[in-house]
Amino acid sequence: MFAAILLVVGIGGALWFQRPAHEDELAIPIGELRSQGFELKLLNDYAGRGRDRRFVTAHARHLAQSIARARDELTSLQPTPQLAATRAAALQRSAPWADAAAQLGAGDAQLAPASAAQIVAAAEQLQALEDALKR
Amino acid sequence: MGKLAEVFLGILTAMGGFVEIGELTFTLNGGRRFEYALLWVVLLGTVGIMVYCEMAGRIAAVKHQAVFSLIRERDGFSAGLLTLVAASIVNLLTCAAEVGGVALLWQLLSGWPYRGLLLAALFFFVIVVWSTPFKWIERIFGLGGLLMIVFIVAAVGLDPDWRSVGTGFVPSLPQGAGGRDTLMYAFYGVALLSSIMLPYETYFYASGGIEDRWKPADVTLNRVVVIIGFTLGATLAAALVVVGAEFFKPHSIDPALPGTAALAAGDMFASVGLYVALLGMFFAFAGAAIETALSAAYNLAQFAGWPWGLDKRPREAPRFALAWIVVFVLATGVVMTGIDPVSVVEYSIVFSVVVLPLSYFPVLAVARDRGIMGPYANGPMANVLGWFYLALITVAALAAIPLFVATHAGQG
Numbered sequence: 345m346f347a348a349i350l351l352v353v354g355i356g357g358a359l360w361f362q363r364p365a366h367e368d369e370l371a372i373p374i375g376e377l378r379s380q381g382f383e384l385k386l387l388n389d390y391a392g393r394g395r396d397r398r399f400v401t402a403h404a405r406h407l408a409q410s411i412a413r414a415r416d417e418l419t420s421l422q423p424t425p426q427l428a429a430t431r432a433a434a435l436q437r438s439a440p441w442a443d444a445a446a447q448l449g450a451g452d453a454q455l456a457p458a459s460a461a462q463i464v465a466a467a468e469q470l471q472a473l474e475d476a477l478k479r
Numbered sequence: 480m481g482k483l484a485e486v487f488l489g490i491l492t493a494m495g496g497f498v499e500i501g502e503l504t505f506t507l508n509g510g511r512r513f514e515y516a517l518l519w520v521v522l523l524g525t526v527g528i529m530v531y532c533e534m535a536g537r538i539a540a541v542k543h544q545a546v547f548s549l550i551r552e553r554d555g556f557s558a559g560l561l562t563l564v565a566a567s568i569v570n571l572l573t574c575a576a577e578v579g580g581v582a583l584l585w586q587l588l589s590g591w592p593y594r595g596l597l598l599a600a601l602f603f604f605v606i607v608v609w610s611t612p613f614k615w616i617e618r619i620f621g622l623g624g625l626l627m628i629v630f631i632v633a634a635v636g637l638d639p640d641w642r643s644v645g646t647g648f649v650p651s652l653p654q655g656a657g658g659r660d661t662l663m664y665a666f667y668g669v670a671l672l673s674s675i676m677l678p679y680e681t682y683f684y685a686s687g688g689i690e691d692r693w694k695p696a697d698v699t700l701n702r703v704v705v706i707i708g709f710t711l712g713a714t715l716a717a718a719l720v721v722v723g724a725e726f727f728k729p730h731s732i733d734p735a736l737p738g739t740a741a742l743a744a745g746d747m748f749a750s751v752g753l754y755v756a757l758l759g760m761f762f763a764f765a766g767a768a769i770e771t772a773l774s775a776a777y778n779l780a781q782f783a784g785w786p787w788g789l790d791k792r793p794r795e796a797p798r799f800a801l802a803w804i805v806v807f808v809l810a811t812g813v814v815m816t817g818i819d820p821v822s823v824v825e826y827s828i829v830f831s832v833v834v835l836p837l838s839y840f841p842v843l844a845v846a847r848d849r850g851i852m853g854p855y856a857n858g859p860m861a862n863v864l865g866w867f868y869l870a871l872i873t874v875a876a877l878a879a880i881p882l883f884v885a886t887h888a889g890q891g
Contacts, residue, residue: 372890379733386730395750402587403738471731
C-alpha cells in the first residue's frame, strides 16, 4: 500500500515538473533578473564613487553568482510555445550581465558608460516582460 | 547597572529574532512589494511575542522551569517529542542560514573564499560560546546588534510620507490588489507574523532568564526587558519596511543578499553607513546563530532532563555542551553544500509557524494556572491576549503551507 502511494506521488511529481511553465512561473526568474540588473546598475554607481573597493568586488561576485543562477533557472524552464519568445528575449537581454558583474568583481573601477546604459535599458525591458506576464 | 544589563537579554532575543538574515530580506521585500501595508502585522506580531515571552519569562522567574520542560509535562511524551523534532529542525535550518550569513558578511569585508570563512565562522562560534559567560554573550551581541539602528536613521532620512506610514498600522489590503496579489499579501502576512513570533525566541528567552537566575522578585524586570527589547526590534523591523518601500521600490530591486541591504546604507551615508550596517548585521546574525544553537541544546536537555546551562562547566553538563557543538557543526555542513542561506531561512520561517501552537499552548496553560503560579498567574488581560494569539497562530499554521505552495514560496 505504502509503495503504491509512493509510486502515485512519484509519477504525479514527475508529471508536475515536466509540464510546461506558465506565465506566473516564467515571471519568477525574469523578475529576479530584472532586480539583479537594476542592482548591478546601483553597485556600478557606488563603485564610481571610488570607495570601499573590497566590498564592491565581493558584492559584485555575489551578484554574478545570483545572475548565473537565475539564468540557469530560466533556461531550465520549458514554457508553453507562446511564451518561448519571452523566455528567449529575457535570456538574450540579460546575457552580458554576469560578465559585467564579474568585471566589477575582478576589481575594475566602473563599467564603461555605454555598458552601464545598456544594463539599465535591458533591465527596463525585463520589467516590461515581467509586467506583461503578471497581467 | 546589574539590573540595567538584564535589558540586553531582551535586546539580544529581539534582535536575533527580528533581524536575522531571513527577516532582514523579508521586511525589506515586504516594503518593496506592498509599501506600508504590512506594518500592522509587525505591530500584531510584536504584541504577540511580548505576551508569550513575558509569560515564559515569568514562569522561569517563579518556577525556574523552561519551555520544553513544560511541553513534556503538559503535552505528554509523544506530542512533546514531535514538537522537539520540529523545533530542532527549524533551529538547525535557521542556525545554518545565520552561519552562512556571517560568512557572506565576512566575505564582503575581506574578499576571502566563502567556504573557508564558513569554517572560520564555525570555530568562532564554538570558541565564543565555549569561553564566554552567558551574561557577556547577551551584552556583546545585544549591544553590537544596536548598530542596526543605522536602518532606523536611514528610514527617517528617506523622508517617507508619515501619514501613509501611520495608515500601514491599520489592517487593510494593498490598493488595487488582484487575486494573485492578495495571495502574495496573505503569504507575506503569515510569514512575517511567523518570523516575529519565531518559537526559538521564547525558548531562548525563558532559558536565558533561568541562566540569569531570575527570582519571583524579577517579574517586573521581566516585563521591562520584554517591552524594551521587543519595541526596539519592532521599530527596526518597521524601519526596514520603510527602507524597502522608499529605497528599493524606486530602484526596482528585490533585496536578496545581505550586501544589498548594506548598499542602501552605503548609498545614503557613504562608507560609515556601509560599515556600520555590515557590523550591525554581523552582530544580529551572529546573535541569532548563537540563540538558535543554544535553543536547540536547551530544548533537548530540558526535554530529556539533562543538566544544562552555560554557567556549568562542560564536564558538569557534557550532553548539553555536545548538543550545541553538534548543532553548529551540522548547520555549517548544511551551508557548505552551497545552498543559499536566505532561501534556507525563508523555508524555516514558514515551517516554524506549524510549531508555534504546540510550543505556546503549554506556556499559556501554566502561566494562567493559579495552582502552579500562585499570585504570579496571568491576569484577565494576559489570558485574553494569550487565547487570542493562540487562535491566531493556529489559523496561521493551517494557512502557511497552502499559501507557500500557491505563491511559489512567496516569489509570485
